[in-house]
Amino acid sequence: MLPLTDDWKLWFCGAVLSILLTMCVQRKKGGTKPAGPLALPFIGHLHLIGSVPHRTFYRLSQRYGKVLLLQLGCRQLLVVSSASLAEEVLKHQDHLFGHRPRSHFIEIVFYRSRGPAFMELTPRWKSLRKFYAQHVASPQCIAASKCIRNEEMHLLLRRLRLCTPGARFDLRSTVSDWMLKVMTRVLFNERANDREQMLDFSEVFRKLSDIFTVPMVADFLPYLRAVVDPGGMQKRLLREHARMDAIMESIVCKRLKQSSSDPSSTPKDVLTSFLQFEGMIPKNDGDGFSGEVPHTTPDSEGTEAVKAVFLELLAATTDTTTAAVEWAMAELLSHKDTVLEKLKRELELCMDGRDTSQVDEELLCRLPYLEAVMKEALRLHPPASLLLPHFTKEATKVAGYTIEANTILAVNAWAIGRDESVWKEANEFKPERFLAEGSDAHISFEGHANFQLLAFGKGRRGCPGRSLGMIMASLFVANLVHNFDLHTPQVPDLTEKMCAGNMLANPLHPNIYSRHHPSTKSPIEKYENLQ
Numbered sequence: 001m002l003p004l005t006d007d008w009k010l011w012f013c014g015a016v017l018s019i020l021l022t023m024c025v026q027r028k029k030g031g032t033k034p035a036g037p038l039a040l041p042f043i044g045h046l047h048l049i050g051s052v053p054h055r056t057f058y059r060l061s062q063r064y065g066k067v068l069l070l071q072l073g074c075r076q077l078l079v080v081s082s083a084s085l086a087e088e089v090l091k092h093q094d095h096l097f098g099h100r101p102r103s104h105f106i107e108i109v110f111y112r113s114r115g116p117a118f119m120e121l122t123p124r125w126k127s128l129r130k131f132y133a134q135h136v137a138s139p140q141c142i143a144a145s146k147c148i149r150n151e152e153m154h155l156l157l158r159r160l161r162l163c164t165p166g167a168r169f170d171l172r173s174t175v176s177d178w179m180l181k182v183m184t185r186v187l188f189n190e191r192a193n194d195r196e197q198m199l200d201f202s203e204v205f206r207k208l209s210d211i212f213t214v215p216m217v218a219d220f221l222p223y224l225r226a227v228v229d230p231g232g233m234q235k236r237l238l239r240e241h242a243r244m245d246a247i248m249e250s251i252v253c254k255r256l257k258q259s260s261s262d263p264s265s266t267p268k269d270v271l272t273s274f275l276q277f278e279g280m281i282p283k284n285d286g287d288g289f290s291g292e293v294p295h296t297t298p299d300s301e302g303t304e305a306v307k308a309v310f311l312e313l314l315a316a317t318t319d320t321t322t323a324a325v326e327w328a329m330a331e332l333l334s335h336k337d338t339v340l341e342k343l344k345r346e347l348e349l350c351m352d353g354r355d356t357s358q359v360d361e362e363l364l365c366r367l368p369y370l371e372a373v374m375k376e377a378l379r380l381h382p383p384a385s386l387l388l389p390h391f392t393k394e395a396t397k398v399a400g401y402t403i404e405a406n407t408i409l410a411v412n413a414w415a416i417g418r419d420e421s422v423w424k425e426a427n428e429f430k431p432e433r434f435l436a437e438g439s440d441a442h443i444s445f446e447g448h449a450n451f452q453l454l455a456f457g458k459g460r461r462g463c464p465g466r467s468l469g470m471i472m473a474s475l476f477v478a479n480l481v482h483n484f485d486l487h488t489p490q491v492p493d494l495t496e497k498m499c500a501g502n503m504l505a506n507p508l509h510p511n512i513y514s515r516h517h518p519s520t521k522s523p524i525e526k527y528e529n530l531q
């Protein structure tokens with residue numbers, strides 16, 4: 001090595017000093033990049049994430065500010081934790097942050113991101129969103145599928161009434177099975193687990209959801225993909241995906257066959273509308289089927305797109321709505337003498353004089369306290385606590401900080417819902433805040449304002465199934481509360497766990513007692529012809 005002359009030593013020290021000085025000045029000014037903890041070589045901040053990332057990000061944001069920039073292996077993650085910053089990225093810069101990052105799990109399970117939720121902002125995404133708006137989540141479609149939800153609720157109530165008084169019941173699987181049955185009927189006119197090919201549906205679906213919990217090493221450290229597969233995750237993923245693919249394939253093929261052999265018997269459901277939308281079966285103009293009948297059998301690319309869309313719709317619906325019900329019930333059982341009693345009274349008043357104890361969907365609009373309870377549960381416990389990941393392909397500025405191209409964005413909806421500068425008694429469960437006379441009566445999930453309430457996201461990537469999700473979750477809670485007394489030996493433990501969404505770490509298993517409503521008959525008669 002060459003010996004350093006005194007001149008060089010002086011130059012060297014001067015250079016180091018000026019770099020340090022610049023760093024200090026930049027830090028003082030806020031710098032051009034958001035502040036963050038020290039990153040380790042290769043893994044960056046991966047070791048800090050922990051099992052409940054929204055809480056880790058919340059803690060880090062308390063220390064480093066509401067804009068955080070983390071290095072997760074080879075990927076940069078920007079986390080924002082205030083309503084005004086959420087507005088900046090989801091409204092003013094929605095055109096940039098509206099993309100989704102690629103993920104190994106998503107690529108496999110959703111057929112190379114061919115459903116809209118994980119697709120980039122392309123014309124195809126736009127037309128799929130339009131399809132959803134018209135054929136899945138429009139008020140007309142929701143009204144048309146109301147009878148399915150009421151029927152399935154009737155069957156569930158009948159089954160639960162047969163439980164031995166005081167039996168422990170598994171709330172989470174009961175809700176998620178119900179959601180899955182409702183949605184498989186709404187989407188493709190089949191009940192999960194009803195026919196032979198559908199037998200394993202719930203089981204495979206749940207296994208895939210569980211795998212979703214585990215962050216894939218491949219996403220952050222792709223160079224380890226070939227050598228590391230913790231817990232055999234990759235193998236399990238491929239196995240369960242193959243099973244789910246076989247089930248979805250049988251559903252799509254059965255429908256295609258039915259439509260070509262006997263078009264008039266084709267059910268009028270979302271699957272038929274989608275196959276028509278894709279040009280895979282002829283359109284029904286009301287007087288029978290018309291238009292070009294495709295002469296070729298759809299290729300695997302065609303059926304893959306259909307499977308991706310339907311699997312994604314089931315995933316988007318089931319876990320989120322199940323989590324919403326579970327959190328609402330956990331909070332109600334934690335506030336038995338106050339909120340739960342008040343909700344029971346509201347339901348009793350609304351149901352008074354009716355000849356059934358089943359709360360039908362059309363009554364939900366007459367239950368403002370129930371709506372406030374559901375909103376409050378979603379404020380404190382948004383099932384997608386960091387929304388779905390957003391992504392910018394272009395460099396930009398957020399709150400004055402420079403954000404590089406190809407940065408992933410997480411919006412901490414959980415932290416924003418508990419921000420004390422926005423919400424009074426932010427950590428308390430107080431549904432009254434959302435009632436007409438309450439302090440937050442004007443805040444709603446709809447529209448392009450109120451970025452402090454983000455359980456359904458906002459902007460172009462905001463949830464298209466918001467109304468349907470709220471209806472299904474509210475219907476479930478209303479019927480459970482009105483028809484049963486649920487007891488837990490202790491106040492429920494509200495510790496969180498990231499499963500397919502933000503859920504209770506210790507699922508509720510309350511003791512169930514059927515409530516008798518002397519003035520009403522059991523909720524059987526109206527749906528008596530059901531199985």
Ligand code: HEM
Nearest residue numbers: 117316317320321324384387388455456457461463465469
């Ligand atoms: C309580 C129930 C639900 C909750 C809490 C919920 C929440 C969310 C959230 C947070 C997002 C991501 C928003 C973003 O990244 O900015 C989302 C996206 C989505 N949700 Fe929901 N959701 C629920 C129910 C539903 C239902 C019932 C459907 C089906 C109709 C649905 C379909 C979707 C789809 C397709 C997307 C992706 C949208 C896109 O990327 O373009 N969700 N949902």
